Amino acid sequence: MTDHFEPLIIGFTCNWCSYRAADMAGTGRVKYPPNIRLVRLMCSGRLDPTFVLKALSSGADGALITGCHPGECHYIEQNYKALRRVHLLKRILKPLGIDPQRVKLVWASAAEGVYLAKEITNFVEEIRALGPLNWPVHTHVSKVKPRQLAEVPR
Amino acid sequence: MTETTDKNGDHRIGVYVCHCGSNIAGVVNVYETAKWAQEHLADQGVVVAKEYKFMCSSLGQKLIEEDIKNEKLDRVVVAACSPHLHEKTFRGAASRAGLNPYLVEMASVREQVSWVTSDNALATEKAKAMISGAVARVREHQPLDPIQVPINPSTLIVGGGIAGIQAALEIANSGFHVYIVEREPSIGGHMAQFDKTFPTLDCAACILTPRMSEVGMHPNIELLTWSEVENVEGYLGNYSVTVRKKARYVDTSLCTSCGICEQKCPRKVIDEKFNAGIGYRKAIYTPFEQAVPKYPVLDRDNCTYFEKGTCKACEKFCGPGAIKFDDQDEVVTLNVGNVILATGYDMFDARRIPRYGYGYLPNVFTSLEFERMCNAAGPTNGAIVMRDGKTPPKTVGIIHCVGSRDHKYNTYCSSICCMQSLKFAHLVKERTGADVFNFYIDMRTAAKDYDEFYQKVLEEGTNLIRGKVAEVTDGGLFDGLDGKLIIQVEDTLIGRQRRIPVDMVILAIALEPRHDATYVAHQFGISTDVHGWFTEKHPKLDPVATMTDGIFIAGCASGPKDIPASVSQGSAAAARVVSYIQQKELALEPVRASINAEQCSGCRICNGLCPFNAISFDAEKMLSEVNQALCQGCGTCVAACPAGAITGTGFTNQQILAQIEGLMCVPVHLEAAQPAVV
Numbered sequence: 001m002t003d004h005f006e007p008l009i010i011g012f013t014c015n016w017c018s019y020r021a022a023d024m025a026g027t028g029r030v031k032y033p034p035n036i037r038l039v040r041l042m043c044s045g046r047l048d049p050t051f052v053l054k055a056l057s058s059g060a061d062g063a064l065i066t067g068c069h070p071g072e073c074h075y076i077e078q079n080y081k082a083l084r085r086v087h088l089l090k091r092i093l094k095p096l097g098i099d100p101q102r103v104k105l106v107w108a109s110a111a112e113g114v115y116l117a118k119e120i121t122n123f124v125e126e127i128r129a130l131g132p133l134n135w136p137v138h139t140h141v142s143k144v145k146p147r148q149l150a151e152v153p154r
Numbered sequence: 155m156t157e158t159t160d161k162n163g164d165h166r167i168g169v170y171v172c173h174c175g176s177n178i179a180g181v182v183n184v185y186e187t188a189k190w191a192q193e194h195l196a197d198q199g200v201v202v203a204k205e206y207k208f209m210c211s212s213l214g215q216k217l218i219e220e221d222i223k224n225e226k227l228d229r230v231v232v233a234a235c236s237p238h239l240h241e242k243t244f245r246g247a248a249s250r251a252g253l254n255p256y257l258v259e260m261a262s263v264r265e266q267v268s269w270v271t272s273d274n275a276l277a278t279e280k281a282k283a284m285i286s287g288a289v290a291r292v293r294e295h296q297p298l299d300p301i302q303v304p305i306n307p308s309t310l311i312v313g314g315g316i317a318g319i320q321a322a323l324e325i326a327n328s329g330f331h332v333y334i335v336e337r338e339p340s341i342g343g344h345m346a347q348f349d350k351t352f353p354t355l356d357c358a359a360c361i362l363t364p365r366m367s368e369v370g371m372h373p374n375i376e377l378l379t380w381s382e383v384e385n386v387e388g389y390l391g392n393y394s395v396t397v398r399k400k401a402r403y404v405d406t407s408l409c410t411s412c413g414i415c416e417q418k419c420p421r422k423v424i425d426e427k428f429n430a431g432i433g434y435r436k437a438i439y440t441p442f443e444q445a446v447p448k449y450p451v452l453d454r455d456n457c458t459y460f461e462k463g464t465c466k467a468c469e470k471f472c473g474p475g476a477i478k479f480d481d482q483d484e485v486v487t488l489n490v491g492n493v494i495l496a497t498g499y500d501m502f503d504a505r506r507i508p509r510y511g512y513g514y515l516p517n518v519f520t521s522l523e524f525e526r527m528c529n530a531a532g533p534t535n536g537a538i539v540m541r542d543g544k545t546p547p548k549t550v551g552i553i554h555c556v557g558s559r560d561h562k563y564n565t566y567c568s569s570i571c572c573m574q575s576l577k578f579a580h581l582v583k584e585r586t587g588a589d590v591f592n593f594y595i596d597m598r599t600a601a602k603d604y605d606e607f608y609q610k611v612l613e614e615g616t617n618l619i620r621g622k623v624a625e626v627t628d629g630g631l632f633d634g635l636d637g638k639l640i641i642q643v644e645d646t647l648i649g650r651q652r653r654i655p656v657d658m659v660i661l662a663i664a665l666e667p668r669h670d671a672t673y674v675a676h677q678f679g680i681s682t683d684v685h686g687w688f689t690e691k692h693p694k695l696d697p698v699a700t701m702t703d704g705i706f707i708a709g710c711a712s713g714p715k716d717i718p719a720s721v722s723q724g725s726a727a728a729a730r731v732v733s734y735i736q737q738k739e740l741a742l743e744p745v746r747a748s749i750n751a752e753q754c755s756g757c758r759i760c761n762g763l764c765p766f767n768a769i770s771f772d773a774e775k776m777l778s779e780v781n782q783a784l785c786q787g788c789g790t791c792v793a794a795c796p797a798g799a800i801t802g803t804g805f806t807n808q809q810i811l812a813q814i815e816g817l818m819c820v821p822v823h824l825e826a827a828q829p830a831v832v
Contacts (some may be wrong), residue, residue: 006822010814016681016701023236026265034271034280037287038262042236042745042805045763045790054811058818071672072681074701076765085793098692110701111683117270138272 007127010055011038011120012047016074018066022035024113032117033124036064043067045078052080052103056135059117062102062127064120069107078083099130165199165293168227170218172209174264179205181268184279190284198816199290201225209234215247222251229292232724233261233285254297255746256804261288264399276822283820290816294809300741301782304342305391306491307735310335312383312674315343316717317709318496319365320724321731326374328732333488334369335397336379338427340445342366343498347428349536350685351717352577353607359531363444370446380451386493386677387766389786390704391740395488401481403452407811408476411448415468415477416440423456425533430522433533438468438477443531452477464803492704492731495688496724497674499710502557502564502664509625510556510661516541517639518626518659520827528581533685538586540658546586547657551641552578553623557664564664566685571662572598576608579616591617591654593643601716619654621646626659663713678705690713692751698727703742706730745787745804747780748753753799754778760791760800 014020019040025032041047042107044067052063065086067079083105090100108116169191192203202225205584206214209232209751221227224455230253232244237260245255261284271277277753278723307330314336322332334341345351346366369375377395404415421437428441435441438452438485450691457477469477469661504512504520511518519527530536530637539546552575558568570596570700579590597618599608612618621643629638638655645652667686668674675682680700688707691699698706706727709720734740747768756776761769769791771777780791781802792802 002315008818008822015390019236023238023262023265026236026262026269029269031272032270034267034273034276037280037283037820038266039287039810039813039817039820041789042802043788043790046793046802046805050811051810051814055814055818058815059821060338060814060818068681071676074679074681075786075790076679078763078765078790081763081790081794096772105680109684110681110689144558146751 005128005132007035007061007124007132008059009036009062009064009124009127010060011036011066012044013038013040014044014067014074014079015040015042017068017072018106018108018116020110021066021113021116024110025117026113028113030114030117032120035124036120039124043073043075043078043110044082045073045075047085049085049092052089052099056098056102056133061130061133062104062123064123065103065105066108066119067105069109072109098133098135101106101125101130102133166197166201166225166227167199167229167231167289167292168218168221168225169195169200169231169289170209170214170233171203171205171263171281171285172214172232172434172717173207174234174268175207178234178264178268178555181271181274182263182281183274183276185280187281187285190282191220191289195286196287198286199229199293200289202227210240210243215243218244218247219251222248222253225740227253228257229295230258231261231285231288231292232258233263233281233288234389235264236260236262251352257292257295258300259288259292259295261285279820279822283817285304286819287813287817291813294806295557296803297560298744298803301744301746302739303389303391303742303783304739305488305737307331308333308488308490309492309494309731309735310393310395310488310490311494311496312497313343313498313711314338314369314377314379315339315496315498315709315720316345316362316365317498317711317720317724318343318494319362319369320721321494321496321708322369322375323365323372324725324728326372328728330374330732330735332375332734333490334364334375334377335381335383339380339439339442339449339451340441340447341369341377341379342442342444342446345717346442346444347430347522347529348525349530349532350577350581352573353603355580357579359444359529366446367446368485373379377447377488379447383674383677388678389783390742391491391734392783393490393493393704395490395493397486397488399455399484399486401483402449403454403478403481404449405476405481406447406449408474409449410474410476411440412473413440413450414471414473416450418467418471420465420467421456421458422455428526429533430520430526432523432526462737469669490709490732491671492706493678494706494708494724494727494731495678495680496673496708496727497668497671497711499665499714500668502666504556504661504663506563507556507683510553510623511603511626511628511639512661513657515628515639515659517547517657518661521578521660521662522573524578524660528578528585536585538582545657547582547588549589549656550582550586550658550660551591551593551626551639551654551656552660552662553626553641554592554662555622555664556661557616557666559595564666564685566714568663568664569598570716573604573607573716575660575662576611576616578662579609583614583616588657589617591619591641591656593619593621593623593641595620595622601718619643619645619647619652665710668711668771671711676704680705680707693795698723698730704734743787743804745802746782746785747787747789747791747800747802748782749778749780750779750799750801751775753797754760755799757795757796759794759796763790763794
């Protein structure tokens, strides 16, 4: 028996592309780990960096921000604003003692359900490797038999 | 308890968990989830939590409606499918029961949980977390009213091929005004280039040109040919589209379409467009006899006068004096309520597959070249001849799937090539008596009377060889095969390599998205798939609508289609547009940004962020303001405002922060996972 850590991730999705990609992953029965929970925004440009900090401070170990591919934004160019904000946010995280790798930006179009599922799976593993964030209080470190690790689909 | 909303959680929230048959219930323990919500979310205001087999059924909706009335619910959470599917359904149920529809929130536990999670216990946990998030969010919802917008009854159709023509006629015949913007000098599209149409073999021009002239003469249709869309602004019901009418150098108000200018023009140019490069046109030309409109266009790049400053033969002979060498591009603005994009397709460039020899082996033709060659009004007057222009071929090889169903080029099936190639086989046999070899991967003849046509071509004695052609080489390398082309292929039905000498090769080239499809999609605010075809709102249930309200698609713009399918889509898109116009006014989602004047410091950070120029600065009041009609609700300004003065209705900071908190209430417990069944 070892202390086992399961990451908890909040994903921010754009209503027009990545949320629909998540729908498509569902329709295609593409499996990914249940460690991510999605929040729908109208656009990745709606992402207030506060949302990410809120997620991390309320127990999330990472945040995945998804939007339309550059040049494909439903609102013309707002995903570029998300890109800038994520870069700035990562610079702020470091002095706070948070590894900037806990925040990741992924572009996924409405057609890329399989791709989004793959990116989610990868990100869960990346966060698993980084370990729990524990910022400020983190409670969900639990004990589990190592065998059950294999339960999480890869 | 009261129905009023106050900070102490005096809400009365109902949670409804859908089984979706076994789609959700087969993975998520819906009974446990509903029970959990009732117990654990009671402090959040959940007073009722129920599960039901099909929440979206009329009985399921009735259940919610009755609870809203009997339990005096003021918020509803439905844990079912994606809100993109049934949000409207449940909002409808709420408003029938007297609850503001925007007080309903959905948790997508089917698409995001049961369909993507293999472990039942973990899925149940995630479903609980999502319900918890939705409950926390819905507590912050405010009653909203949809924004009513008037619908401008005019429609813009981009592309005058058969799909656009069909849509235009349907709408115009319903009594509404239509603009058609066509890039080429005439409407007609690819269909006008064809000779015969499968499977009935009626001549394309015979069935198309009456429609074209009907468009040309229709009082409700305004044609803007030789024009391109420059800019699009606005939203459903109120689009403002800027169109550049390229200089024609012909005054259409004076031109009588006599054709003398074309006769007298001394400059012959290879016609790359309409004749696919195998015929000529003049520098001033109408692309074909039955062109609509009939007015010619002067090709400035190839005109002797524009090159050398002398000639003006056309002007000299033009009786009414319609030639206008100083003609300028004209930019017009069209105000329309809806747009139909029927922009069609481009043909695959066969030079991209050098092993098939197109471009350097003279007798390798593309399907479009062959269509022009067969056409009685084409460059050879319908004679099927080799590149020398006189010798008819004795053997012809037709290669299917050139650039389609190929991981190197396009993975999709171009859907029309099998039938087109069979049609070619028939035409070659009928007109030259030549031996025909068709090389196919799979034969796809799935539509009304298509397979009968296939059988007929088989009976005519066409040789069908199942196999992907490896290469086409010059026969001159072999004794006695000078002037022939050798097709190397593995005949997969007999399991042998074969080398078949032929005189002529026709490549059934793929249909590809227009080279500028992604640019056009961007202009109109719609999306394309990985190949570049426009994406439908729903591939099965809403194939002519797009994610952007008021922008519709028809024909090959959304993927390869044959003529019957394109025509059906034209009609379908027209029906959708007419139904919008008939409603006169439509309700839009009230997802908009608004600025609280008291909090705004006038810093103007938001001003430059809006791509729709919806935010203006009032210099007198030193405040920024959002124009609700222009705002599209993306929320970028909301996130940017340092004072938090901007509210994004439907996606407020409070709602999203509450949802995040709610989602975090249920941790991921791997011990919940069931032991693996080996």
